[in-house]
Amino acid sequence: MRRLVTDYLDGTRSQYPDKVAFVDQFREITFAKLYEEACHVACEIIRSGHFKRPVLIYMDKCVSMISSFIGTAYSGNTYTPVDINMPEERVRKITTVLCPAMVITDRTNFNHARILFDGIPIGIFEDIMRNEYDEELINQTVSRVIDTDTLYILFTSGSTGVPKGVMINHRAVIDFTDWISDCYGFDETTVFANQAQLFFDLSIQDVYAPLRNGSTTILIRNRLYSSPVRVWKTILNHNVNTLVWIPTMLTLFANLDVLANTEKAPLKTVLFCGEAMPVKQLNYWISNYPDTVFGNLYGPTECTEACTYYTIDRMFEDDDMLPIGRPCENSDAFILSENGELITSEGIVGELCVRGVCLSNGYYGEPELTKEVFVQNPFNQKYRDIVYKTGDLVFYNERGELVYVCRKDLQVKVHGYRVELGEIEQAASSVEGVEYCCCLFDNKNELLMLVYTGDADSNDLKSALSQRLQEYMLPAAYIKRNQMLFNVNGKINRKALVDEYIEK
Numbered sequence: 001m002r003r004l005v006t007d008y009l010d011g012t013r014s015q016y017p018d019k020v021a022f023v024d025q026f027r028e029i030t031f032a033k034l035y036e037e038a039c040h041v042a043c044e045i046i047r048s049g050h051f052k053r054p055v056l057i058y059m060d061k062c063v064s065m066i067s068s069f070i071g072t073a074y075s076g077n078t079y080t081p082v083d084i085n086m087p088e089e090r091v092r093k094i095t096t097v098l099c100p101a102m103v104i105t106d107r108t109n110f111n112h113a114r115i116l117f118d119g120i121p122i123g124i125f126e127d128i129m130r131n132e133y134d135e136e137l138i139n140q141t142v143s144r145v146i147d148t149d150t151l152y153i154l155f156t157s158g159s160t161g162v163p164k165g166v167m168i169n170h171r172a173v174i175d176f177t178d179w180i181s182d183c184y185g186f187d188e189t190t191v192f193a194n195q196a197q198l199f200f201d202l203s204i205q206d207v208y209a210p211l212r213n214g215s216t217t218i219l220i221r222n223r224l225y226s227s228p229v230r231v232w233k234t235i236l237n238h239n240v241n242t243l244v245w246i247p248t249m250l251t252l253f254a255n256l257d258v259l260a261n262t263e264k265a266p267l268k269t270v271l272f273c274g275e276a277m278p279v280k281q282l283n284y285w286i287s288n289y290p291d292t293v294f295g296n297l298y299g300p301t302e303c304t305e306a307c308t309y310y311t312i313d314r315m316f317e318d319d320d321m322l323p324i325g326r327p328c329e330n331s332d333a334f335i336l337s338e339n340g341e342l343i344t345s346e347g348i349v350g351e352l353c354v355r356g357v358c359l360s361n362g363y364y365g366e367p368e369l370t371k372e373v374f375v376q377n378p379f380n381q382k383y384r385d386i387v388y389k390t391g392d393l394v395f396y397n398e399r400g401e402l403v404y405v406c407r408k409d410l411q412v413k414v415h416g417y418r419v420e421l422g423e424i425e426q427a428a429s430s431v432e433g434v435e436y437c438c439c440l441f442d443n444k445n446e447l448l449m450l451v452y453t454g455d456a457d458s459n460d461l462k463s464a465l466s467q468r469l470q471e472y473m474l475p476a477a478y479i480k481r482n483q484m485l486f487n488v489n490g491k492i493n494r495k496a497l498v499d500e501y502i503e504k
Contacts, residue, residue: 003147004170006073008177008211009035016188016214023238024062024219031214034067041071041104044123046141052099054153054364056094056120057081058113061198064125066150068104068206069152069198073170076141077101078150078166081199083220084109086488091116093161094155097365104128135375143278147171153364154201156301157495165364166201172304175210175357178305180328184269186242188214193231193240195249197222200489201301202274205244215242225249225490228258232265241268244297246490247277248436254281255454273297273306275491276404276422278429280318298324298404302360302373302388305419307331308402317428319468321423323401324394331356333402335394341376345396349405349420352394355387391419401467407443412441414448421448424475427468428452431461436484438492439475440504442502449477451497453484 001006011032012021017032045055046066055072057079059065067082073077080098082091087342095117102121105113110124180186186209194217196202206217218238222232232253234240243250253259261435267289277296286294297306310325322435327333335343335350339404343350355377362370377385378460393405405411413419421439433456440449452461458478465474479501485493 002174002178004073004145005151005173005177005208005211006070006142008174008208009038009070012211018368019188019214020216021210022063022217022219025221029063029067031211034070036133037064037067037129038070038074039066039135039138040129040131041123041125042074042130042138042141044104045072045075045077045102045191046137048102048121048123050075050101051141051144052076052078052149054078054080054098056098056100056103056117058084058103058105058109058117059125060084060109061194061221062106063219064106065198066219068125069207070211070229072104073151074138074142076145076149078153078167080153080155083197083199083488084112086199088116090163095120096163097155097163097165098153102278109296115346144487145170147174148361150361153303154199161221164366164369166301167361167364168304169361172358172360173204173208175214175330176304176328177205180205181213183309183329184242184271184293186213186215190215190242190268191238191240191241192217192244193235193238195222195225195243195245195490196274197489200274201299201305202244202246202489204305206501222490223334225252228253228256229262232258232262235265236263239266241266241267242271243267244271244273244397246274247272247281248275248486248490248492250285251278251281251436254284259285264289267292269293269295271295271297272465274489275298276426277322278426279316279320279322280430282312282322283316283318286312296322296324298402300352300388300390300392301357302358302390303331303354304358307354307356307358308333310401319427321403321405321426323397323399325401327354327356328358331358335396335402336378336389342379343396345402346398347395349393349395351408352390352392352402352412353387354390355385359386359388393422410441412443414441414446414472417470419448419473423472424448424450424465424469427465428461430468431456431464433457434461436492438484438494438497439499440494440498447477448473448475449479449501450475451481451484451501453481456480 063492294312299306435454437452
């Protein structure tokens with residue numbers, strides 16, 4: 001029985017010791033070597049006297065970062081990844097909330113880390129690798145760790161401007177990794193092309209599926225994604241057969257018609273998660289890879305990575321809304337009305353609530369904030385039964401599948417009519433010539449505005465939307481940009497667009 005994520009590596013290093021586990025720009029590492037490096041890191045942390053404390057990992061995306069994650073897990077502590085390209089102000093806010101016991105960085109970033117984390121002990125990865133490690137010491141430490149202990153803390157944006165640290169335990173990661181591996185047939189032949197930053201929850205299967213299955217993950221530098229053709233060459237060079245990417249990145253490849261003008265990759269599985277996938281661009285991928293399995297995963301960071309899923313099993317029109325499907329195995333989901341009633345009927349929009357092993361332990365150092373969204377199941381008052389209120393609006397379609405609409409705070413009132421901004425975005429994304437789009441609401445003037453990129457003319461776009469939407473849902477303004485704004489996770493940066501276009 002797997003109890004901790006380190007149990008994955010204990011088994012895989014015995015079964016596939018010389019198989020390559022992870023590859024970055026500069027080096028690759030086998031499962032046996034990964035274990036050794038993790039042991040070096042674990043002993044460094046244990047000998048520093050830390051147990052069940054947060055350890056901040058400050059590096060660029062690389063193999064050493066993975067070794068540091070697993071080493072921290074072997075030490076019985078909790079890791080938090082912070083990328084070197086993250087804005088310093090955000091790093092300082094995260095550090096203030098986290099109060100890490102120590103920082104692990106590499107020699108390249110040590111001088112910057114010394115300034116940024118002044119007063120916090122720093123371990124240099126290359127120096128740690130020179131020290132002896134003690135397996136018996138590690139085994140003794142691991143024996144004191146249980147599966148509900150926090151494995152990692154990922155920080156998401158907080159409404160107050162202070163990042164929220166989402167705590168995820170070993171059991172949740174094992175539950176998710178087992179499910180996604182079994183559901184989509186990941187095994188020792190699976191080769192992932194990692195797209196997400198390692199501080200983003202979409203990277204979880206890229207890190208832990210190899211440890212479970214003997215798979216391989218290619219860590220592609222994020223700056224390389226500005227050149228999709230180069231990314232595709234990397235995919236071809238490493239025989240990548242599995243992608244788990246954000247829709248924005250898949251959309252980029254579709255908008256640039258990359259797939260039709262490059263050599264075919266041996267893609268078996270393409271999954272997407274993190275935001276709504278435009279059907280127009282999905283259809284482009286399917287037309288170029290008709291034999292590939294495509295899947296739409298849904299889940300906030302608070303639900304580990306995914307808590308519902310839909311494997312594409314039928315054709316959709318470009319302006320259709322793609323289902324997020326049904327709960328993953330060992331997860332449960334239901335829709336709650338504004339009045340706190342259970343919604344079971346087709347087409348009625350309400351807030352999605354999730355329960356199960358997948359749920360976070362809450363927000364680090366924020367018990368009151370945790371209580372606001374991790375609540376007692378309103379339909380069970382007999383015993384403790386925690387439910388996460390996602391803040392996402394969904395409905396059931398005629399097949400009983402969940403369909404995502406938008407965030408609860410993106411449901412607005414326009415001249416008395418209730419409007420979901422996500423529905424407008426879905427319609428606009430289906431229009432020929434629209435690459436990316438984001439619908440904003442000027443609350444002061446009660447105006448909808450659509451910000452978009454692409455070749456579409458604003459008049460043609462307005463005309464097309466008038467055929468797809470009710471009149472009260474039509475944007476009053478159409479703003480065409482040369483480039484869309486994205487955040488550090490690769491999603492459209494709605495906040496930055498609001499700051500730019502909405503009058504304060």
